[in-house]
Amino acid sequence: MIRKITEEELLAQQAYVRAFRHLPGRPETYHIVTYGCQMNAHDSEKLAGMLEAMGMTAAPTREEADFVLHNTCCIRDNAERKALGNVTWLKEIKKIRPSLLIGVCGCMVQEKGMAEKILNQYPFIDLAFGTGNQYKLPELLYRAAEKRERVVAVEEEQSTLAEGLPIRRESPWQAYVTIMYGCNNFCTYCIVPYVRGRERSREPGDILREVEQLVRDGTKEIMLLGQNVNSYGRELAGGWTFAKLLREAAKTGIPRIRFMTSHPKDLTDELIETIAQTPSVQRHFHLPAQSGSDRILKAMNRHYTAEKYLDRAEALRAAVPDIGLTTDLIVGFPGETEADFEDTLALVEKVDYDSAFTFIYSPRVGTPAASLPDQIPPEVSAERIDRLIKAQEQHTEKRLNALIGTxxxxxxxxxxxxxxxxxxxxxxxxxxxxxxxxxxxxxxxxxxxxxxxxxxxxxxxxxxxxxxxx
Ligand code: SF4
Known part of the structure; x- marks a missing residue:
């Protein structure tokens, strides 16, 4: 059951905001280190908004801050190792300056077993909280700063939606607007549904009020964010779809609209038509393919074939001829043969992307793919990604050159x-x-x-x- 944070809960946090401002010896400055995707970047804007409401100011570097908060990502093993490495580095600063408060939040903290690991193996971390209780930052930081005791707060059930939090936006011209949280798709390689919970769509009224305010503030471009924006509104009353939300957002007068990310299986004709008929929706569509092999797509639980994917890409190009398509591709998924990989190369040839984010498969503990047989040796994956990048580079060059004179x-x-x-x-x-x-x-x-x-x-x-x- 989705639950919106109540007025009382928000008021309780606001009481902590006021109390924190008067707390003797409290941290005065903060620095947030953000890892991962746009969702995390936008979460950091909300965290910064709360910290500033608490009377803190941004420090330009970690070394100068009284409170350093790491907003982590766990989508790949190296993102996690980097975050933990950087947190550990701060231990040395804390030896010289014991008043330094070190915090960790975001997806990595939400991983199964991570809270215990932090408690047992990282005693210098003062504050750790998961994605489900970010809105409680004023209370959690107050507790950590008041008694100088460790606070670890991770809620397993992620069914809440928090509205009305202050946001400190990084840019006056461009703004992230989250339209939904979580994901229901359970791609077998992906940890997101386990750390971000099930899909929760924000109420359209809340989203549109936020966009209207951004228009009044002079924002020129919004990026609507969700793990799978194409399934926006499924659990809402009133027949809301992502296409309908786009049309309503366009009516606010915002000059440019972008969105991220779309799942190919949910890309409807209604959405394609809406893009074609709405000039403020920018001519860029990021459509993650992940693989061109039907066998691998099935093992990934992606719910489409290469043919179905191509059908969607062609429908987009037919309706919006000047659209630029980009994608995500994974090489070295367990069991990927040379023939499977060549199917991916063939897809790249056919779609003719503007650009592609290419990744070597990274096993994540707790996901089904991590325990699949036939994990691909690193040298094979490295050789494949090299070929894939070279193939895509030719398309990028061709497509960029075609824009000369426009x-x-x-x-x-x-x-x-x-x-x-x-x-x-x-x-x-x-x-x-x-x-x-x-x-x-x-x-x-x-x-x-x-x-x-x-x-x-x-x-x-x-x-x-x-x-x-x-
Ligand atoms: S759609 Fe798949 S890859 Fe994207 S967040 Fe959901 S589970 Fe992960």
């Missing part, structure tokens, strides 16, 4: 990292474009003519006439 609308977000006279931003296809400009361009949507293509980015020239909807 006019793209770019949301300018920063100076180019390599050249301070150049500005950078992304076009609707989600490809970075650099062009000569000034600081005054930041936060604007500008028309840019593409003049050349690099390996992964484009170079352009600003056009005189500016976008009308700015």
């Amino acid at each position: 006019r793209q609308e770019v949301l300018v977000t920063d100076f180019s990292r390599r050249d301070e006279t150049m500005m950078t931003g992304k076009c609707g296809r989600n490809i970075s474009i650099n062009f000569r400009g000034t600081k005054a361009d930041i936060g604007r949507i500008l028309p840019v003519r593409v003049v050349s293509a690099g390996r992964t980015t484009l170079r352009g020239e600003k056009e005189i006439q500016e976008a009308s909807h700015e």
Whole structure:
């Protein structure tokens, strides 16, 4: 049963916020280290919002902070090892500065057995909490800071939805908006359903009010977030679908809408039509394929075949010819033969992606795939991923070159990292474009003519006439 956090529960947290502000010797500064996906990045914005409401200010580095919080990811083994390595490094700082408070939260803490591991093997961690009780940060940190005692809080049942938390957004122009939490799909390699719980869709009214406020604040682009946005609304009354939510979000007047991530099995014709008919929905679709082999897709529990996937990709291209498709691909899934891998290469050839995130399969304890026979030797996986990357690079080069001479609308977000006279931003296809400009361009949507293509980015020239909807 999904349960929305009650007004009383929020008021209780607000009481801790006020009490913390007056707590003698409390931490004054914080630093959050974020690992993993956009969902985690947005969770960190909420955690920062709560910490600032508690009267703390952001420290630029871990070394300068009174409270360091690691918002962890556990999707791959190396993400977990990196987080634990970085937390352990802080132990040395704590020896010099014992008042330092060290916190760990996010998906890794939610893993089975991790709370005990933290209690027994990481005695220098002061505060650990899972994804289900992030909204209790004011209370948990108050307890850790007041008595200087260790606080570990992990709720097994993840059925709550917290609305009304303060958010400290990283960018004034772009904003993450979570539309749903959790996942019901249980892909056999994936730990997300175990650490993020079952699907919980936010009420459309809450989402749309958040988007309307962002429009009033001058935000130019929103990214609607969920593990599988295509199944948005299934458990809600009123016939809500993701397509309907997109149409309603577009009515708020937000100039650009993106979303992440979509499961191919739930990509409906209604959604494709909505994208085609809604200009503010950007021309980029991330459609994770994971494999091109039907045998491996079945073992992954993905519920589609390569043919079905291609059908969805072609339907998208037919309805929205200028759409850029990107994907996620895993190599070295248990039992993957050379022929299976060649099916993945064939899929890459057929779909002609703009780009692809490629991964070597990483077994996660507790998932069905981790105990499958025929785990692939690392050297075989390494050789395959190398070939896959090379194959995709050719498509990326071809697709970027095809954009030379076109006019793209770019949301300018920063100076180019390599050249301070150049500005950078992304076009609707989600490809970075650099062009000569000034600081005054930041936060604007500008028309840019593409003049050349690099390996992964484009170079352009600003056009005189500016976008009308700015
Ligand atoms: S759809 Fe599959 S890969 Fe994506 S979060 Fe759910 S279980 Fe994991």
